Amino acid sequence: MRMRLDLLGFLLVGALALAQAPASLSPAEKEEAAKIYFDRCAGCHGVLRKGATGPALDPKKMAEKGVEYLKAVIFGGLPGGMPDWGRQGILKEKDIELVARFLLEQPPAPPVPTFEEIKKTWKVQVPPEKRPTKPLHNRNWQNFFGQVLRDTGQVAIIDGDKKELVAIVPTGFATHILRSSATGRYFMAIGRDGKASLIDLWMNPPQVVAESKPCVDARSIESSKFRGYEDKYAVVGCYWPPTMVVLDGLTLEPLKMVSTISYAKGAGELVTEARVAAIVASHFNPEWIVNLKESGQTWLVDYSNLHKKGRPLPITMIDTDLFLHDGGWALKRYFIVAANALNKLIVIDTKTREFTAEVEAGVRPHPGRGSNWEHPTYGPVWATGNIGSPEVTVVGVDPERHPQYAWKVVKRISLPYAGTLFIKTHPNSPWVIVDFPMSPSPQAAASLCAIDKRKLEVTKCWEVPKAQELKARMVHPEFNKGGTEIWVSAWGAKDTPTFIVVYDALTLKEKARITGDWVRTPTGKFNVYNTAYDIY
Amino acid sequence: MRMRLDLLGFLLVGALALAQAPASLSPAEKEEAAKIYFDRCAGCHGVLRKGATGPALDPKKMAEKGVEYLKAVIFGGLPGGMPDWGRQGILKEKDIELVARFLLEQPPAPPVPTFEEIKKTWKVQVPPEKRPTKPLHNRNWQNFFGQVLRDTGQVAIIDGDKKELVAIVPTGFATHILRSSATGRYFMAIGRDGKASLIDLWMNPPQVVAESKPCVDARSIESSKFRGYEDKYAVVGCYWPPTMVVLDGLTLEPLKMVSTISYAKGAGELVTEARVAAIVASHFNPEWIVNLKESGQTWLVDYSNLHKKGRPLPITMIDTDLFLHDGGWALKRYFIVAANALNKLIVIDTKTREFTAEVEAGVRPHPGRGSNWEHPTYGPVWATGNIGSPEVTVVGVDPERHPQYAWKVVKRISLPYAGTLFIKTHPNSPWVIVDFPMSPSPQAAASLCAIDKRKLEVTKCWEVPKAQELKARMVHPEFNKGGTEIWVSAWGAKDTPTFIVVYDALTLKEKARITGDWVRTPTGKFNVYNTAYDIY
Ligand code: DHE
Ligand code: DHE
Ligand code: HEC
Ligand code: HEC
Structure with a gap:
């Protein structure tokens, strides 16, 4: 009793x-x-x-x-x-x-969809065999920009040569990012609701040709890019359920689910919500580099055996560090990912498939994919902005020809503000462009800075006219294919149309503004050529 | 409200x-x-x-x-x-x-220990550098038997030549199995409580030199056996938490934990209790073959990179089938594992690292590790008993020289009873010995049968004298090193000492009985040489 x-x-x-x-x-x-x-x-x-x-x-x-x-x-x-x-x-x-x-109540347990359920979300609007074999329009599609319209759940396809809207396609709820297929022909979009959309840029107008919703909550998507596997597979990294889902690259059919529930750094607590953050496709091996945020693991996922009986999927589990978030290539060989709450960068050599180094960044580094250039003294460098400190952190990345600088911070460039999310450059531009959308100051959030690649210092910062007025934050610089223009979005509230501003990549003079009723909550934008060929 | x-x-x-x-x-x-x-x-x-x-x-x-x-x-x-x-x-x-x-109440949620907690269970009684460099006794230790005394939580080390008790060492609660290290020098024991013990047979007397308890509930343990990695690592397969834990091979220090929570066959429901069943060490690669029961996956786990930064652990996840349980080698190349509730055998080629075949067995196949021999017509065969049907299922296993029989059932040998758990043979014996401990009939459970390897039929069945009287079931036949003797245990209740019976492996005549107050709940027993060199 x-x-x-x-x-x-x-x-x-x-x-x-x-x-x-x-x-x-x-x-x-x-x-x-x-x-x-x-x-x-x-x-x-x-x-x-x-x-x-x-x-x-x-x-x-x-x-x-x-x-x-x-x-x-x-x-x-x-x-x-x-x-x-x-x-x-x-x-x-x-x-x-x-x-x-x-927040005072117990969080409701979100559902874990079964494979059968996610399979039901799969839809092929235009099957691969019905798709064109060459572009159905005469536009320079390699200079298209895919502009995420975050809160409308759409992606705008913009002609970068003509600065003309080509199409608006529906994608997932609170669309997060785009990635290009190996050839650049397809954009893949991922929504926060876990919906993946495949956009064929050769159609006229470009349209969604396949979609599926492998997660309830997601942030990342990537294609297979190794020679012989171009566009064959895709992968979605889920936040919820903590899962990585392999899809067919041309139809987005779900093929295999891998739970990412794992032990913190392979030697800690069981992390039941180990979310998948950044994913990139290796150039040296048929594999994806998949980063698990809360369990601090980087997985090398080999997609080259999936056609065999039992769909073998070799996953090399490396214990790196906690809070892995976003990252990008250095020399197209080293993948550098931010362990953001630890103020660290983690370096994976995707050629030797090794965990190479750790680098002390600023406070809460947030590289997006970071920026690459050749410095006269330090050789090849890669840089990241930081959310929590007014600094661009520049790291030497060439252990073979510049070993004395490799995986060392060669310069901490001072910025006028903290709150940087993205940083971008192009081989043809002397500038590295930095944004400040996370700054609490509306004036800073409306500003951009240009860093001189050789001097490693800020040459110019400016407030973008009309941004503050529209309560917009300037976010995510991106270069056009030729590296002659810089595009940046003014991210406002959903009820107010804003603009995308275009700068001359040499003079930094404003060249154009893309406007229209459809320009609502523009955030990330992705140039086809630069995204497909990892130019940043 | x-x-x-x-x-x-x-x-x-x-x-x-x-x-x-x-x-x-x-x-x-x-x-x-x-x-x-x-x-x-x-x-x-x-x-x-x-x-x-x-x-x-x-x-x-x-x-x-x-x-x-x-x-x-x-x-x-x-x-x-x-x-x-x-x-x-x-x-x-x-x-x-x-x-x-x-059973009417909600099951209490068992705890998931952290790495730190399991690390605290680690104890090295004799560090590797203090262990002998050659045996400290003159016994023929390669013919030792390790006899599990299930409910006393002990392992008895018996001199197979002299049929003498050499030592009784304490192991885990409800000790389950023993496996030999690559050289045979060490026995590794795993208890149902998840406790792993390393027993050094070169000590005088043999004793536990290291232990740790990486799980709350476990069934399997294995050593690293590939050339250059002999005894370097060990792995424990947990039932709870659903986890695989890599240990140092000579000290049992926990090194890395991998959650086995996974999707059923990579394309089904999320299985939160995906338990680890059989594990074997490959001879062709530095890897373990690890079988996940409820999620129907076979993982090839490569232990050769663990010394590198971040302890990289490549795991090839193959979707095989549900209810994987126990299994063993055919030709030391093919690993055959029972998908028991599906009445199926799953074949993995550990050389090509592929999922090779599925074979229809009897009802609830239970091979233990099965038995291998050369048949005049069918070439190399491998056989399993079945819990649910009175049958030994014989399968052709040589696709290279006998392709017409490979992965086909060449014979279903009728037995007088169902309820077989184990089957065993030796190259020097004409017999395959079969037990019936799962039979509901006390007389059948006290009986054994001998199958003629050439005729593929039962030659003789007999009830083991005194077994029924002691309420014992005869279980787990095992040959001595030379293949001249067959040892079988009489598994009774904990309060009643029983015996281990020894038969001549040619005449099947009883040769000896090992008795003593310590012979309580003897179940599995493992001959050092045969276990180390996979002879069965
Ligand atoms: C894991 C991750 C990546 C790396 C993906 C990859 O490379 O595979 C990433 C990249 C990105 C990238 C890709 C940058 C690049 O150039 O590659 C962009 C544009 C971006 C725009 C935003 N992200 Fe992102 N983002 C998250 C997660 C991530 N963002 C969050 O968890 C977070 C902090 C909060 C949330 O609730 O989603 C978040 C909020 C945002 C935004 O609010 C941004 C600024 C606007 C938006 O559209 O949602 N994130
Ligand atoms: C996964 C698994 C294996 C394969 C291990 C490997 O090769 O790595 C195995 C092997 C085994 C082997 C190894 C056979 C061999 O020759 O390799 C033995 C002797 C064995 C004696 C028993 N097993 Fe076993 N056993 C289980 C699981 C397993 N047993 C259970 O889940 C089950 C059914 C119920 C339980 O609660 O444990 C169970 C009950 C038993 C017994 O009751 C046995 C007969 C007596 C005992 O000592 O517990 N199991
Ligand atoms: C971009 C990341 C981000 C988003 C999105 C975000 N938060 Fe936060 N939140 C933080 C950080 C970082 C802190 C800690 C800040 C500090 O301590 O200075 C925080 C702190 C808090 C705190 C204070 C906690 C404490 O213990 O004092 C609350 C409450 C909170 N957040 C609620 C929310 C709610 C509700 C939302 C959505 C409406 C939200 N957060 C969205 C990053 C975020
Ligand atoms: C060796 C495997 C094994 C073990 C150990 C085992 N069971 Fe079972 N149990 C089974 C199988 C198989 C069945 C189904 C048998 C059938 O339907 O003929 C079953 C059936 C049952 C059922 C009937 C379920 C129903 O829906 O009618 C109950 C109750 C049960 N077991 C309880 C237990 C309890 C309690 C224990 C431990 C004291 C236990 N079992 C141990 C294998 C096992």
């Missing part, structure tokens, strides 16, 4: 605690709050609220802080990287109240 | 349902029941009761069947492979009542 009483007592205490909490959410409210949380917060705090870029949001801890504190933080942000959702006008007071109360 | 009331209502209904259930267990009873369940039932029904060899035991389903039915089944067993725990005298009436009631 004792047990039963104890248990009842426990249940009643639980119920009382709930009764005293500031007004529990109704099922409808809960659903709405969960949606907002999933869309706006889960990326940093985790679907299960166990923390990642942002801290864990444990219901007990949240209750101690109290609902008023939570509302204030959600409205106004925090200096360490918590966005000011209210001040930016993205969340209304009602939303903030809802989410704050939602 | 509605939500709060609903919730309270729900909680009260829950409490009431508990109140009406036939007398809930007290915490002490629950603990005891969990222990019995874990020891006796979890192996077949799963720690989380999600089923495996036996069906899922869902509390709701169990409540519908009622406590009286459950008690009857636990006492008397079921024809499909459920043991008769009461009739065998292993569980007392009180235990059966306890377990039956335990």
Whole structure:
């Protein structure tokens, strides 16, 4: 009998605690709050609220802080990287109240779809054999830009030569990034809702030819690029469920699921929400480099045996470090990924398939894919911006011909602001362009800086006219194919059309603005040629 | 408010349902029941009761069947492979009542130890540099037998030449199997409690020189055997948590944990209790073949890079089939593993590293490691017994020189009984010996059969004198090094000493009996030479 009483007592205490909490959410409210949380917060705090870029949001801890504190933080942000959702006008007071109360309750367990369920999401609009064998238009498609329209769930295809809108195609909810297929012919888009879309740029107009939704929540997608495997497979990295899904490259048919639930660095706690961050396709081997954020592992995933019985998939599990996020190539050989909360860069040699080095970056490095150039003294270098410190970190990357600088920070270039997300260059431009969208200052967020590649210092910073007015943050510089232009997006709220500004890549003079009612929440943009051939 | 009331209502209904259930267990009873369940039932029904060899035991389903039915089944067993725990005298009436009631309650979630916790279990009694460089005794240690004393948690080391007890060493709780290191010098034992013990046979007397407990529940252990890696690493396959743990081969220090939570056959549901069944060390590559039971995957795990930065561990994940359990070598090249609930054998070519074939076995094939011999017509064959049908299934295994028989059943040899667990032969013996410990008939369980390797039929079956009297089942035949003797254990209850019987491997005449107060619950036994060199 004792047990039963104890248990009842426990249940009643639980119920009382709930009764005293500031007004529990109704099922409808809960659903709405969960949606907002999933869309706006889960990326940093985790679907299960166990923390990642942002801290864990444990219901007990949240209750101690109290609902008023939570509302204030959600409205106004925090200096360490918590966005000011209210001040930016993205969340209304009602939303903030809802989410704050939602944080007091246990997070609902999100579903884990089965393979059968994800297979049902698979749709081929135009089968490979019905697709054109050459472009059906006369445009210079290799200089197309794919512009993510984040909150409309669309991608705009823009003619880079003519600066003309070519097509707007529907993609996933809160579309995150694009990647090019090996040949550049296809763009692959991934939405935060886990929906992958294959866009054929040879169609007239370009359109989505296949899609599937292998996850509930995702951030990354990549194609197979090794010789002989061009466009054969694709891979999606899921945030939820913690899974990597291999797809057919031309139809996006789901082929194989691998759980990424894993032990922290192979020798720690079991991480049930080990999310997949950056993925790149190796040039030296038929493999993808897949980074697991919370468990600090980099996996080399060999896709060359999938046609055999039992779909063998060799995965080399390397313990690198925690909080792996984004990264890119140096010399198209070394993959450099940020272990962001550790202020570190992790270097993988994809030729020898080894974990080569660790480099101390600034505070919360965020390279996007980083930038590559040749410096007269240091030889080939690669650079990253940092969210938490006003610095571009420049690293020597050539152990063979410049061993004395390899995997050392050769320069920490001072910036006027912190809050950098992206940095970009092109071999034909003397500049490295830096943005500041994460700065709490609207003026900084509306600004850009240009770094001199030889002097390794900032030559010029400027505020982009009209950006502040539109409450927009300038984000994600990208060069055109020839390296003669720099495109940057003005990321505003969904209800206000903004613009994409185009600069001359030599003089840094404004050359053009792409505008229109469709230019809403433009964020990442990807030039076909530069993305396909890893030029940045 | 509605939500709060609903919730309270729900909680009260829950409490009431508990109140009406036939007398809930007290915490002490629950603990005891969990222990019995874990020891006796979890192996077949799963720690989380999600089923495996036996069906899922869902509390709701169990409540519908009622406590009286459950008690009857636990006492008397079921024809499909459920043991008769009461009739065998292993569980007392009180235990059966306890377990039956335990099945009505939600299974307690077992803990997932962290790496730090398992590291604390690591103990080196004699460090490698203090171990002898040659045997400290004059015994023929290559003909030692390691005899598992299941319920005493010990292993007896027996001199096979003299049939003398050499040492009794303490190992894990409900010790399961032994495996030999590459050289045969060490035995590695694994207990159901996940404790691994390294026994040095060169010490005088042989003793445990290192141990660690990388799991809560385990069944398999293996050493690294590829040239250059002899005894360098060890691996433990866990049932709970679903994990594979790599250890240092000479000290059993835990080095790396890999979660085996995975999708069923790479294209199904997420299996959170994907347990590790059989593991073998390849002769062609520096790798282990690791079989995941509930998710139907065979992993080729390459241990040759672990010394590098980040401990890279390449794992080739092959989708084979569900319910993988035990298996062994054919031609020391093909690993054949039973997908037992599917009545199938799965063949992996460890040279080409491919999933080669599937073979239809009898009902619930249970090879142990199976048996190999050369047949005049069929060439090299490999055979398995079956728990659910009275049959030894003989399979052609030589695609190169006998392609017409390769991966075909060349003969289904009829047996007088079902319930076979193990089958064993030796190149120097004309016989394949078969046991029947899973037969519900005490007379069959006390019997053995000898199969003629050329005629492919049973020549002789006999009941082992005194086995029935001691309520013992004859289990696990094993040959001595020379192949001149067959040893079989009489597996009784813990409170009754039994015996190990030794037969002449030509005449099948009883040659000796090993007895003594220490001979309690003898189950598997492993001859050093035959185990190290895969002779069976
Ligand atoms: C793992 C990851 C990558 C690397 C992908 C790869 O290379 O395979 C990445 C890259 C990116 C890239 C690719 C940069 C490149 O040049 O390759 C872009 C443009 C980008 C725009 C944004 N990201 Fe991203 N991003 C996350 C995750 C990631 N972002 C988040 O978890 C985070 C912080 C929060 C969230 O809820 O999603 C987040 C928020 C954003 C944005 O808010 C951005 C600025 C605008 C948007 O459109 O959502 N992320
Ligand atoms: C996965 C697995 C293997 C293959 C290991 C390898 O090759 O790496 C195996 C092998 C084995 C082998 C190795 C045979 C060989 O010759 O290699 C033996 C002797 C053995 C004696 C038993 N096993 Fe075993 N055994 C299980 C699992 C396994 N047993 C169970 O899950 C099960 C059914 C239930 C349980 O709760 O453990 C179970 C019950 C038993 C027994 O009851 C046996 C008969 C007696 C005992 O000592 O526990 N199992
Ligand atoms: C871009 C990443 C990011 C996103 C998206 C994000 N956060 Fe944060 N959040 C952070 C970081 C980083 C901190 C810690 C900041 C600090 O301490 O200075 C934080 C802190 C917080 C805190 C304070 C926690 C404490 O213990 O004091 C709360 C509450 C919070 N976030 C809620 C939210 C909610 C709700 C959302 C969505 C509406 C959200 N966050 C979206 C990064 C993010
Ligand atoms: C060697 C494997 C094995 C072990 C160990 C084992 N079982 Fe079973 N059990 C089975 C199999 C197989 C069946 C199904 C038999 C059939 O249907 O004929 C079964 C059936 C059952 C059933 C009936 C389920 C139903 O839905 O009717 C119960 C109850 C049960 N087992 C409980 C237990 C308990 C309790 C223990 C431990 C004390 C245990 N089992 C140990 C293999 C096992």
